[in-house]
Structure formats: C-alpha cells, structure tokens
Amino acid sequence: DVPVRVYNFSAGPAQMPLPVLERAASELTDWAGSGMSVMEVSHRGKDFVACAADAEAALRRILAIPEGYRVLFLQGGASAQFAAIPMNLTASGETVAYLNTGQWSAKAIAEARAQEVEVVVAADEADSAYTTTPAPGSYEVPAEARYLHYTPNETIGGVEFPEIPQSHAPLVADFSSSILSRPLDVSRFGLIYAGAQKNMGPSGLAVVIVREDLLGRARPSTPSVLDYARMAKADSMLNTPPTFAVYLLGLITHWIEESGGLEAMGQRNQAKAALLYQAIDGSDFYANPVQERSRSWMNVPFTLADPSLDSEFLAGAQAAGLTNLKGHRSVGGMRASIYNAMPIEGVRALVDYMTEFERTKA
Numbered sequence: 064d065v066p067v068r069v070y071n072f073s074a075g076p077a078q079m080p081l082p083v084l085e086r087a088a089s090e091l092t093d094w095a096g097s098g099m100s101v102m103e104v105s106h107r108g109k110d111f112v113a114c115a116a117d118a119e120a121a122l123r124r125i126l127a128i129p130e131g132y133r134v135l136f137l138q139g140g141a142s143a144q145f146a147a148i149p150m151n152l153t154a155s156g157e158t159v160a161y162l163n164t165g166q167w168s169a170k171a172i173a174e175a176r177a178q179e180v181e182v183v184v185a186a187d188e189a190d191s192a193y194t195t196t197p198a199p200g201s202y203e204v205p206a207e208a209r210y211l212h213y214t215p216n217e218t219i220g221g222v223e224f225p226e227i228p229q230s231h232a233p234l235v236a237d238f239s240s241s242i243l244s245r246p247l248d249v250s251r252f253g254l255i256y257a258g259a260q261k262n263m264g265p266s267g268l269a270v271v272i273v274r275e276d277l278l279g280r281a282r283p284s285t286p287s288v289l290d291y292a293r294m295a296k297a298d299s300m301l302n303t304p305p306t307f308a309v310y311l312l313g314l315i316t317h318w319i320e321e322s323g324g325l326e327a328m329g330q331r332n333q334a335k336a337a338l339l340y341q342a343i344d345g346s347d348f349y350a351n352p353v354q355e356r357s358r359s360w361m362n363v364p365f366t367l368a369d370p371s372l373d374s375e376f377l378a379g380a381q382a383a384g385l386t387n388l389k390g391h392r393s394v395g396g397m398r399a400s401i402y403n404a405m406p407i408e409g410v411r412a413l414v415d416y417m418t419e420f421e422r423t424k425a
C-alpha cells in the first residue's frame with residue numbers, strides 16, 4: 064500500500080509543503096469568513112485584492128526585491144513568457160543573446176526565433192550533452208543585444224549555474240525550477256520569470272519580476288494579457304487571475320518566512336543535494352554525468368549501472384513511498400527533484416533505499 068503522504072520526487076508539478084496543504088484544506092469551504100472558498104470569491108473584491116497584495120508583499124520580502132521592480136502574476140506558464148519576453152523587450156529584427164544549457168534554454172531560443180529577432184547563441188553546451196554551464200568569461204554578448212537570456216537551473220539535465228552571468232545587456236532568467244531555493248540578488252537582473260509549480264505553488268501561475276525601465280516597449284501586436292506594462296498597470300488583473308494559485312503562493316511565501324527565509328532554505332537545500340550526490344559518487348552502481356561545479360541543488364538525475372534494473376528500482380521505490388523518480392523521457396534513468404518542500408528525511412529515505420537496492424543487486 065502506498066502511504067497517504069509519499070515523498071514525491073516529481074520535477075513538477077511538485078510536492079507542496081504539508082503545513083500549506085493543511086492550512087488550505089482547513090479554509091477550503093470557508094475562506095476569510097466569507098462562507099465560500101477563495102476560488103469562489105470575486106477577484107476584484109477587497110478580500111481577494113488584499114490576498115494578492117499580501118502574496119506579492121511576502122514574495123518581495125523573502126526575495127528582498129528592490130524598489131523599481133514590478134511583480135506580475137500571469138498565466139500561460141513559463142512557456143508563454145518564452146515568447147512574451149521578446150515581444151515586450153524588442154522590436155522586430157533586433158538582436159538578443161541566449162546561453163543554451165539544456166532543453167528549456169533550447170525551447171526559449173526557438174520561441175524567441177519565432178518572434179523575428181536575431182538570436183545569437185553566445186554559449187552552447189549541446190556539445191557537452193548539456194552536462195555543464197559555460198565558464199564565466201568564456202563567451203561574449205554582442206554589444207547590440209537587447210538582453211541576455213539564460214536558464215539558471217535546467218530541470219531536465221540537472222544543470223545549474225553556480226554564478227550569475229556577467230552581461231552589459233539586461234539579464235533575463237528563467238528561474239522556474241530554482242526560484243526561492245536560496246537567496247538571490249534580484250538587482251542583478253532585468254527580468255526574472257518562473258512557472259509556479261515547483262517552489263511557488265500549483266501550476267497555472269507564472270511570476271514575472273521586471274525592472275520598471277524595461278516596461279513600455281511591447282510591440283503593438285502583443286496580446287494584452289502578455290503585455291507586461293499593461294498587466295503592471297492593471298495589478299495583473301486585466302482579466303481573471305488564477306486566484307487559487309495566487310492564494311497558495313501567499314501561503315507558501317509565508318511558510319518560507321516562518322521556516323527562516325531563503326538563507327535557511329539555501330542551507331537545507333545544499334545539505335539535501337550534498338547527501339544525494341555523495342551517495343551517487345560513493346558508489347559504482349549509480350552515476351550522475353554533470354560536472355561538479357554545475358550540479359543542480361533541485362534536480363538530480365542519476366543512472367543505474369545496469370539499466371535493465373530501472374523498472375525494478377522504480378517499483379521498489381514506489382512501494383517504499385518514494386514516488387515519481389523516473390527520469391525524463393529524453394534522458395532515461397532516474398531523476399530526484401528535491402525542491403523546498405522535500406524534507407531531508409525524504410532524501411535520507413531515498414539514499415537508504417538506493418544503498419539497500421545496490422546491496423541486493425550489485
């Protein structure tokens with residue numbers, strides 16, 4: 064029998080913090096004394112407007128977002144932003160630069176190309192089979208680039224930048240799978256965006272944090288719900304926002320604050336990742352291909368020396384309450400995603416299971 068609460072290693076939608084789920088469950092049929100769930104109230108009513116403002120304020124506090132940045136709550140996931148970013152930040156024919164470190168970077172590049180911009184791939188790690196990030200100083204951003212886009216954490220390859228790239232052009236970053244995993248100097252960025260469904264809540268919400276001076280250049284053809292300046296002016300309520308997801312983002316940001324903020328998250332996440340990589344590196348039975356400096360704290364892919372044991376490994380893990388460990392279909396093997404809501408006990412349970420599986424099979 065699968066335990067009621069399993070350790071869920073899914074890459075996303077991902078495990079949510081239990082206290083957040085319990086609080087949401089307790090308020091599900093009567094939120095804020097309304098006699099309704101938060102899903103049923105008007106997004107323009109004062110209670111929900113306050114709820115969204117509170118979620119934004121808490122996000123600003125934990126990320127220490129400086130003055131001069133707008134926080135937008137959008138829909139269409141991170142994928143819609145792949146296209147919205149060139150629509151908002153460039154005129155047709157202008158040059159933009161991208162670092163390609165994996166499948167999500169590659170998707171962002173393809174969507175930018177479809178927006179008729181000149182895409183310069185300043186560094187391309189496809190040749191390394193996406194097992195590293197470009198060394199600082201090893202690539203050049205063209206002088207005329209309107210922005211430099213990169214993917215701080217590649218969810219599929221398990222590759223994470225250990226540093227923020229240097230760039231004269233505004234930095235644009237897809238933080239979908241690493242936002243809120245450790246402290247971040249937002250002032251280094253022109254635009255940060257992320258789908259919520261890993262560290263921020265349920266899918267259906269995308270968060271964009273954008274420097275105000277970059278707003279207001281959207282191409283006239285930009286759909287209004289993807290026009291950052293118009294959305295900023297309307298407090299992200301040009302249309303009906305994903306209210307339940309925004310409410311959950313608020314609960315999660317408060318949970319992070321109560322858990323010690325991003326410093327504490329970072330320490331916990333580093334310890335979790337270290338435990339798992341040590342187990343992989345300390346065995347000939349398991350392997351991770353990523354160069355050590357660029358290993359992700361959030362997504363840890365690993366293979367078994369004998370891939371014919373993969374399905375047995377997964378079935379045994381499932382029976383032990385360790386779920387969603389199957390690797391991405393394009394990579395194979397296993398992938399353990401260990402976002403903020405995964406306690407260190409979950410990683411210990413996985414390492415114990417891996418050790419025992421190796422003992423009986425190697």
Ligand code: PLP
Binds near residue numbers: 214
């Ligand atoms: N970027 C990264 C790094 C991701 O991990 C994902 C989804 O897993 C996406 C973009 C796409 O996000 P969405 O499904 O919200 O469009």
